[in-house]
Amino acid sequence: MYDGFDFEAYLTEGIARLTGYCAAIVGRGDAEDAAQEAYLSLWRRLDRIPNEAAAGAYLYRAAYHIAVDMLRRRKRFPIPEMPPDAPDTVSPEMLEALGKLRPEDRAILYGRVVDECGYDELAARFGKNEAWARKRYSLARKKLAKLLSEKRRG
Amino acid sequence: MNDREIREAFRMLTEGTDPAEAADAVKKAVAAESGAENKRGKEKVPMKRQIRWTAVLAAAALVIVLTAAVTAAPMLRNFLNAVTLREDSIRQLTEVPAGWIGVYSTDDLDAVRENLRGYYILMEDLAFAPEDFEEGGRYTGGWTPIGGEKEPFTGIFNGNGHTVDGLRIDVRADEAEGSSMLYAGLFGYVASDQSVETEVTYGDDTRTEVVEIDIDGDGILETVEVEPNPSSTVIHFKDWGVSGTVKNLRLRGGSLRVVYPARVAATEREFGSLLYRHVRVPGAPGASAGPIAGYADYVLGCSVENFTVTAVPSGGALIPEEISGAERSGFLALGVGGVAGQAYLIDSCFSDAAISVLAPDDLPAGCGCYAGGIAGIATACVTSYFGGTVDSGAGDCGLCFIRTDDVPRFVPAPVMDELILRLLFTEWENVVTDTTSHIAYSRTEDFDRLMSRARKDGVTAETFYAALDRERTEPGLYGFADSGWLACKLMAFYRSNDPGISDIDGDAVQDHYTADAEGMRFYIFDPNVKYREYRELSALISAAFPDGDFMDFCRENNVKYGSYYVYDLRTDPECTFDGFDFDAVWIRDDGSGLPVLRIFR
Numbered sequence: 234m235y236d237g238f239d240f241e242a243y244l245t246e247g248i249a250r251l252t253g254y255c256a257a258i259v260g261r262g263d264a265e266d267a268a269q270e271a272y273l274s275l276w277r278r279l280d281r282i283p284n285e286a287a288a289g290a291y292l293y294r295a296a297y298h299i300a301v302d303m304l305r306r307r308k309r310f311p312i313p314e315m316p317p318d319a320p321d322t323v324s325p326e327m328l329e330a331l332g333k334l335r336p337e338d339r340a341i342l343y344g345r346v347v348d349e350c351g352y353d354e355l356a357a358r359f360g361k362n363e364a365w366a367r368k369r370y371s372l373a374r375k376k377l378a379k380l381l382s383e384k385r386r387g
Numbered sequence: 388m389n390d391r392e393i394r395e396a397f398r399m400l401t402e403g404t405d406p407a408e409a410a411d412a413v414k415k416a417v418a419a420e421s422g423a424e425n426k427r428g429k430e431k432v433p434m435k436r437q438i439r440w441t442a443v444l445a446a447a448a449l450v451i452v453l454t455a456a457v458t459a460a461p462m463l464r465n466f467l468n469a470v471t472l473r474e475d476s477i478r479q480l481t482e483v484p485a486g487w488i489g490v491y492s493t494d495d496l497d498a499v500r501e502n503l504r505g506y507y508i509l510m511e512d513l514a515f516a517p518e519d520f521e522e523g524g525r526y527t528g529g530w531t532p533i534g535g536e537k538e539p540f541t542g543i544f545n546g547n548g549h550t551v552d553g554l555r556i557d558v559r560a561d562e563a564e565g566s567s568m569l570y571a572g573l574f575g576y577v578a579s580d581q582s583v584e585t586e587v588t589y590g591d592d593t594r595t596e597v598v599e600i601d602i603d604g605d606g607i608l609e610t611v612e613v614e615p616n617p618s619s620t621v622i623h624f625k626d627w628g629v630s631g632t633v634k635n636l637r638l639r640g641g642s643l644r645v646v647y648p649a650r651v652a653a654t655e656r657e658f659g660s661l662l663y664r665h666v667r668v669p670g671a672p673g674a675s676a677g678p679i680a681g682y683a684d685y686v687l688g689c690s691v692e693n694f695t696v697t698a699v700p701s702g703g704a705l706i707p708e709e710i711s712g713a714e715r716s717g718f719l720a721l722g723v724g725g726v727a728g729q730a731y732l733i734d735s736c737f738s739d740a741a742i743s744v745l746a747p748d749d750l751p752a753g754c755g756c757y758a759g760g761i762a763g764i765a766t767a768c769v770t771s772y773f774g775g776t777v778d779s780g781a782g783d784c785g786l787c788f789i790r791t792d793d794v795p796r797f798v799p800a801p802v803m804d805e806l807i808l809r810l811l812f813t814e815w816e817n818v819v820t821d822t823t824s825h826i827a828y829s830r831t832e833d834f835d836r837l838m839s840r841a842r843k844d845g846v847t848a849e850t851f852y853a854a855l856d857r858e859r860t861e862p863g864l865y866g867f868a869d870s871g872w873l874a875c876k877l878m879a880f881y882r883s884n885d886p887g888i889s890d891i892d893g894d895a896v897q898d899h900y901t902a903d904a905e906g907m908r909f910y911i912f913d914p915n916v917k918y919r920e921y922r923e924l925s926a927l928i929s930a931a932f933p934d935g936d937f938m939d940f941c942r943e944n945n946v947k948y949g950s951y952y953v954y955d956l957r958t959d960p961e962c963t964f965d966g967f968d969f970d971a972v973w974i975r976d977d978g979s980g981l982p983v984l985r986i987f988r
Binding site: 281 | 388390391392393394395396397398399400401402403404405406407408409410412413414416417420835839901902903943944945961970
């Protein structure tokens with residue numbers, strides 16, 4: 234990594250965003266562990282990473298794989314109970330539908346809708362190209378819509 | 388469904404985390420690792436990382452910090468695959484375990500072929516000299532592969548982190564006897580122990596006997612012949628999956644050369660009628676070659692370094708030109724790999740072999756030639772690396788060609804549940820077109836709706852018989868009255884097993900999973916299944932997953948089936964080795980940058 238790169242500042246600045254991303258994949262219970270492991274993995278490889286853009290891409294790729302491995306041990310995504318003060322825009326059916334998505338689909342939806350990534354940044358998170366990201370995002374939305382429709386039909 | 392709904396839902400799923408705590412844990416772990424590196428006297432971390440905080444280096448503080456790091460990061464120890472869950476996959480054993488046979492010399496290695504069922508452990512590095520393979524040498528003409536198709540090696544060979552240098556294998560398939568495939572490597576053919584303990588009734592007397600099962604040509608069980616026929620279906624599996632393994636072995640600086648015959652048949656037409664004239668080049672119908680084994684059920688934690696693998700066709704014409712109107716058809720099969728020619732499971736292996744497959748100038752139709760950096764053909768290839776070269780005129784299948792017509796030997800309950808549910812709502816029919824007939828599978832019209840309903844009702848592999856009964860008393864509940872037969876057929880190929888039953892060797896099961904298999908409920912492939920039925924099972928799995936994503940589904944459920952986390956260092960030399968707990972099993976070699984299995988350090 235280039236001279237002057239401040240790993241601590243990089244960590245502090247980005248950990249909240251990465252933890253949210255991990256939570257979308259594996260659930261909030263393991264999200265901190267996943268994010269933490271991803272940053273450690275990045276730190277161990279800093280000598281081989283040329284710039285911050287590459288660091289970000291590596292970080293999110295590593296976090297995705299780590300979170301997916303954790304999710305495999307859990308077998309299913311943990312859906313929290315709806316609190317009494319939950320906003321009207323959130324329905325139990327939507328939570329369940331998100332939980333039933335494949336981890337990759339959840340990660341892509343979260344990246345685009347919550348992190349507001351452009352397709353180039355989204356693609357970099359998976360080591361793919363922009364066309365792939367557009368297609369996967371479109372498919373993920375369709376799947377979510379279908380799951381939601383099934384849930385609402387009962 | 389709009390973005391706001393999705394965003395709010397995600398926020399609800401992800402709120403409650405404490406990123407600041409995670410950041411603190413990272414800082415502590417970094418400090419601990421920095422301190423540990425300094426203690427080992429390695430080069431200080433370059434200042435360009437600009438670690439601003441001061442590492443606590445005092446011994447007592449280091450212990451406290453390490454403890455805190457482990458506590459804060461419990462998941463660090465959990466990303467282990469089957470290879471690492473056993474202690475002997477990480478560290479060399481210094482004593483020969485009870486019941487095992489120590490190998491200390493090339494003579495001892497050669498003697499393995501005298502007892503193909505033994506459990507062997509390599510206790511020394513071995514080295515062959517070039518003159519060993521020359522005229523008058525101990526292994527004139529090259530090493531003879533251990534075990535063949537008819538008499539495979541069914542034991543375990545534990546390389547124990549040791550190296551065999553200078554092995555040379557030179558096999559001419561056109562000189563092979565009989566009509567069997569030729570298997571070439573250190574081992575020719577390595578297969579799981581096919582012994583089965585079963586209850587056998589002789590009149591009024593019932594006793595348990597070990598029955599040996601004849602092995603079909605490619606390792607699939609054909610029949611169980613017991614005289615008299617057993618009257619009980621209680622089967623205890625013995626060493627199923629553990630044996631038939633080569634592990635923790637490094638081969639270095641050797642060569643493997645296979646001359647394979649191009650064997651074809653020609654059909655000659657004359658005056659409107661067919662005359663069949665077979666033109667054959669004598670020898671085996673094909674070859675399977677790899678440094679570790681021509682075929683092996685399990686190759687775990689092995690490394691092949693600085694090896695050349697060459698497959699060349701034997702001389703002679705494929706088709707005599709003088710047969711006019713001859714139609715070519717070929718039945719050549721060739722599998723060549725940098726670790727094994729063919730395998731069931733390759734896990735945590737490395738190869739940088741230089742592989743060269745020369746194909747005949749005109750490869751006849753129907754020939755299957757597979758050349759891959761790790762294996763020619765495998766059912767599962769996971770967490771492995773290839774850094775060599777593949778030069779194949781028959782086509783390069785990358786790291787390995789994954790067989791999609793194989794069946795999983797151990798199926799965890801969630802995968803079996805999914806298979807059963809899908810088959811309940813899949814229809815089949817015999818389709819006859821002109822002179823051919825085959826079975827076609829299609830999903831019922833309301834497949835998605837019925838699947839959803841059955842899931843909601845808790846129909847699983849375990850309970851689907853009850854659902855079938857309900858269907859009989861309440862017709863139309865699911866609408867699968869006829870299709871339920873497919874699910875029944877699938878279940879007939881497996882035996883269920885609950886966790887804690889000691890008949891099954893835990894290690895045997897663990898080889899198949901990335902998750903901890905202890906406490907897992909699974910189904911075992913019944914060794915009594917005949918070859919023809921095996922193919923039916925494969926067709927049922929394809930019918931249940933018509934989009935070809937069964938392997939993806941297995942992977943999502945921790946089953947090692949298919950190819951994943953397999954890295955091709957030719958196209959990705961800067962591979963960051965992410966995706967699994969690389970550091971528990973591998974290390975980066977300081978010199979070359981290539982991954983090295985820890986046990987070889």
